[in-house]
Amino acid sequence: MKTQRLNVIREVLTSSHVSSQDELRRKLRRRGIHVTQATLSRDMHELRLFKGPGGYSLPNGHAEEPEVEDDQPPSFSEMIDSFGLRVRQAMNQVVLATAMGGAQPVAAALDREQWPEVVGTIAGDDTVLIICTDTRHAGEVAARLRTMLRG
DSSP states (O other), rough: OOOHHHHHHHHHHSOOOOHHHHHOOOOOHHOOOOOOOHHHHHHHTTTOEEEEEEEEOOOTTSOOOOOOOGGGGHHHHHHHHHHHHEEEEEEEEEEEEEEETHHHHHHHHHHHHTTTEEEEEEEEEEEEEESSSHHHHHHHHHHHHHHHHHH
């Protein structure tokens, strides 16, 4: 049952736009698959879905089972390219503005990078607060992010 449900989720995501979990639940229900929000959330996590400006997507952009090398979450660089807008520094903190819905995946990607000058991140919906070890390191992080944004 679970395998079938995961396959239907992949099929739905590759054949239509899905902007919310509730919308995905309705589309699954129309296909005869009834799930709770908790089950759907676990399935989405297992499939490593991410939400971008265009709605939910599979990590490799395909309906097939991901190849091992495709099963990695998007890199921080890819996340900045997709969501990053502008950067400002305030003391030992850097504020990164993102597209709506982009802050959490960007912060998670930065956390995975484990930059030594970054103590941690806090994400809202469209803003990431990056806390650095000191003002000098915050300036370096801000400069690095600006370079990445210019591409």
